[in-house]
Amino acid sequence: MVTSLVTSKQGIYVDGTFGKGGHTRALAAALNKSATLVGIDQDASLLETFDQSGIAQSLHLVHANFENLDQALRAMGIQQVNGILFDLGLNSATLEDAARGFSFDRNGPLDMRFDQSKSLTAAKVLNEYDEKSLSKILFEYGEEKAARKMAAAITKRRKTTSLETTADLRTIVAELTPHKYLVKALSRVFQAIRIEVNHEFEALRSGLEKGLDLLVPGGRLAVISYHSLEDRIVKRYFQSQALQSAPPEIQPYQTTVPGRVKLVTRKPIVPSVEEIKENPRARSAKLRVVERIS
Numbered sequence: 461m462v463t464s465l466v467t468s469k470q471g472i473y474v475d476g477t478f479g480k481g482g483h484t485r486a487l488a489a490a491l492n493k494s495a496t497l498v499g500i501d502q503d504a505s506l507l508e509t510f511d512q513s514g515i516a517q518s519l520h521l522v523h524a525n526f527e528n529l530d531q532a533l534r535a536m537g538i539q540q541v542n543g544i545l546f547d548l549g550l551n552s553a554t555l556e557d558a559a560r561g562f563s564f565d566r567n568g569p570l571d572m573r574f575d576q577s578k579s580l581t582a583a584k585v586l587n588e589y590d591e592k593s594l595s596k597i598l599f600e601y602g603e604e605k606a607a608r609k610m611a612a613a614i615t616k617r618r619k620t621t622s623l624e625t626t627a628d629l630r631t632i633v634a635e636l637t638p639h640k641y642l643v644k645a646l647s648r649v650f651q652a653i654r655i656e657v658n659h660e661f662e663a664l665r666s667g668l669e670k671g672l673d674l675l676v677p678g679g680r681l682a683v684i685s686y687h688s689l690e691d692r693i694v695k696r697y698f699q700s701q702a703l704q705s706a707p708p709e710i711q712p713y714q715t716t717v718p719g720r721v722k723l724v725t726r727k728p729i730v731p732s733v734e735e736i737k738e739n740p741r742a743r744s745a746k747l748r749v750v751e752r753i754s
C-alpha cells in the first residue's frame with residue numbers, strides 16, 4: 461500500500477481510517493521527518509489510546525467521518541494533500557469486542573455503531589424499521605436471498621419481545637437457514653445491518669469524491685475494500701473519473717476523453733498467500749489506487 465500511495469516523501473498524507481494506526485506507522489516509516497500525517501477515524505476510542513512514540517513526523521489525530529474530509533482538513537488549515545488512504549470496514553479489536561455488537565460469535569447488545577456519539581443503533585434498525593425496509597437492507601447490503609423471509613421473521617418476533625442482543629438476531633437467522641450455510645448467512649445479515657447503521661455506502665461515495673477533490677496533481681487516493689459491494693462502488697467511481705464524456709465538438713470522433721485521474725491499478729491488488737497466512741482477515745482485501753492528473 462505504502463509504495464502505491466507515496467509520491468512525495470515530504471508531503472501531507474491522510475489515513476482516513478486510522479484504526480490502530482498500523483498503516484499510519486507504515487507511512488511514517490516511508491516519509492521524511494518534514495512530512496505531515498493526519499489520522500482520521502470515526503471511532504474516537506481508537507484515537508484516544510494511540511501511542512505516538514516512534515513517529516517522527518507531526519501527526520494530527522481527528523475524530524471525524526471521512527465523508528467530511530474536506531471540513532476536517534480545512535479546520536486544520538490544510539487545502540490540498542499528496543495522498544489519502546481508506547482501509548474500509550472495522551478493525552479486529554472492535555469486531556472482537558462483544559460490547560460493540562458487531563460479532564455474531566459473541567453475545568452483546570445490538571449496537572454496531574462505529575461512532576458511538578451517533579444515535580442510530582442496530583437495535584433501532586431491527587425494532588423500528590418496517591418490514592419492507594428491512595428486507596431491502598438485507599437484500600441490497602447483504603445480498604441475502606432469504607431477505608424477505610428474514611424481515612418477516614424479525615417483525616413477527618418483535619411483536620412479542622424486542623430484539624436486544626446479537627444472540628437474538630442470530631437465533632432468527634439460524635431458524636431460517638440450514639446449518640451448513642449458517643455462518644455465511646450470519647455474515648451477510650450482520651454486514652447488511654452494520655452498513656445501514658453507519659450509512660457506509662453514502663459515506664464512501666462522499667469520501668471518494670472529497671478525497672479526489674483534495675489531491676494535488678500527482679497525488680494519490682488508495683482504497684482497500686473487503687467485500688464486492690464496496691469494491692464495486694470504488695471501481696465505478698474511479699472509472700467514472702478516469703474517463704469522461706467528450707465535449708460535443710469531438711463527440712462524432714470520440715465519445716470519451718481522459719478525466720481528472722489515471723488508474724494506477726487497472727486490476728485491484730490482492731494480498732499474497734504469505735500475507736493471508738499472517739492475517740487471514742485480509743483474504744478478501746482489494747486495493748485500488750488512482751492518481752490525480754489535473
Ligand SMILES: C[S@@+](CC[C@H](N)C(=O)[O-])C[C@H]1O[C@@H](n2cnc3c(N)ncnc32)[C@H](O)[C@@H]1O
Nearest residue numbers: 477479480481482483501502525526547549551
Ligand atoms: C480496517 S480498520 C483500519 C485499520 C487501520 N488501517 C490500521 O492499520 O489499524 C477501519 C477503520 O476505519 C474506521 N472507519 C470506517 N469507516 C469510516 C468512515 N466513514 N470515516 C472514518 N473512519 C471510518 C473504523 O472505525 C476502523 O477503525
